[in-house]
Amino acid sequence: MSSRKERNQAARVVREQLAREKRRKRTLWTSVGAVVVLVIAGLIGWSVYSSQKSDTFTAPPGANDAGTGVVLGTGPVTIDLYEDYLCPVCKEFQQTSGETINQLVSSGKAKVVFHPVAYLNRFSTTEYSTRSSAASGCAAKGGKFKEFTDALFAQQPPEGSAGLSNDQLIDIGAGVGLNKDDFGSCVKDGTYTAWTEHVTEDASKDGVTGTPTLKVNGTAVSDRSPAGITAAVEAAGK
Amino acid sequence: MGVTAARTPAGRWPVVRPRLGLAARLGLAAVWLFAGGAKVGDLAASGRAVNAYQVMPYEVATAIGAALPFVELALGLLLLAGLATRLSAGISAALLVVFIAGIASAWARGLAIDCGCFGSGGQLAAGQAPSYLPEILRDLGFLALAGFLLIWPRSPYSVDGWLAGDPPVEEDDDE
Structure with missing residues (x-):
């Protein structure tokens, strides 16, 4: 058992x-x-x-040598501006300090390198950040980058919306004096989309993690008020 | 009365545990699916969010930023199906520990960034305060879910249980 x-x-x-x-x-x-x-x-x-990722890009006329931004003016001090056309704080910044920067450029004290980065594509349903930045390249080609930039900030669409359509971008371009046919086909073909990507990636590499970012002679300036910018440019120009 | 009150929770544990396991598994699956889904539409931005932590070279950050949303989605699907639950919970816990360490180090270094946990990410605008503490507490909560599944991986309606041919409430401590 x-x-x-x-x-x-x-x-x-x-x-x-x-x-x-x-x-x-x-x-x-x-x-x-x-x-x-x-x-x-x-x-x-x-x-x-x-x-x-696209490997090749064509920078628009008026871009700096590295093709990472559009140069305005010829002054000895370099002001780098990194802005996204959809960024509301950038619009505020343009309103409060844009005139000061214009004066620094027109008085020959500084030149501006404007980097139209596309950081906020997720905040529009149509990649407005990329489309508007590429359109600004078309505006640079037509010699109206500054005018077009100012007009885009003035008519900035809200975050989370579809943004402005390509047709609206073309109308704004025509409104600031760009040739509607040339500018229109440039916007519709996305001629400068790869350039926008290059601008954006280069800014990220340089440690620009948000917009707006302001640099004077390569050093980030946190005080973006008119007085702060003027002081930073004066100090850099000495 | 004191004796019954003390005994009842222990007696109900075998009934409650699988339900808690199911809730933890589906909860953690939802976390990963939302986190991955929010980032998958803009991989370049995901890379920028990783780069904003300034802990690795740009190229590495963009590669991780591109891979991470897909890994998160895959983890979410594995947990949703209940396949290799203990391993998925372990990897979840490891990822969450890395995220918490990243946020804590950004906090300690005085960076002003959004954690980029559910999309967005990158540096904050001036005047926007970072919310490191809530982000860390939230991740600790997710870590608790992962920890529960690490200890008790078996839950009802899981592929693991189906493969084992077990009734969903079976004790299984040696998976």
Whole structure:
């Protein structure tokens, strides 16, 4: 009797061992599968991003040598402005300090390098940041970058909206004196979309993480008030 | 009465635990699906959000920023299906620890950035205060969900349970 009991017990131990082994294998294979899924997901993200990036760009006339912004004026001190046409704080900044910067440029104290970065594409449903920045390249081609920029900030659409349509951008361009046919086809063809990407990526590389960012001779200036800008330019010009 | 009051919660634990497990699993799945979904539409911006932490070179930050939304979505789907739950919970916990460390270090270094956890991200406009503490507390809450699943990965309506052929409430401590 006791030997049968022992046999039964031994069989149960073997069954349990087999079950444990089976469970271990199942866990191993589901884990391997899950890791493969995660790695593939990461590679998909990386390759999607790489394929979205364009390698070549054409900078518009009036851009700096690096092709990262449009130059206004010829003064000895360089003011770098990084702005997104959709950014409400940029609009405020233009309203409060735009005139001061204009004066610094027209009096020959400073030149401005305006970087129309597309940081806020997620805040419009139509990638307005990229479209408006590329359109500003078209405006630079037509020699009206400053006028077009001022008009875009004056008619800034709200964040979260569809932004202005290409037709509206073209009308604004025509309103500041651009040739409607040339400018219109440039906007519609997205001639400067790759340039916008280059401007945006270069700004990120330079540590510009938000808009507006103001630099005077390469140093970030946190006081963006008229007095702050004037003081920074005076100090840099000495 | 004191004895029954003390015994009841312990007696109900086997019934409550699978439900809590299911809630934790679906909750954490939702977190990852929302976090990944918010970022997947603009991978360049996701890279900028990572770069804003200033802890790695720009090229590395953009590669991680591009891969992260897809990894988050995949983690969310694995948890939603309940496949390799313990491993997914472990990876979730590891990611959350990295995020919390990143936010804490941004805080300690005095950076003024948005964590970029659910889209947005990058430097804040002047006058906008960063909300590091709520972000860290929120991530700690998510970490608690992941921790629960690490300890008790088995929950009802999961592929893991189906593969094991278990009734959903079975004790399973050696997965």
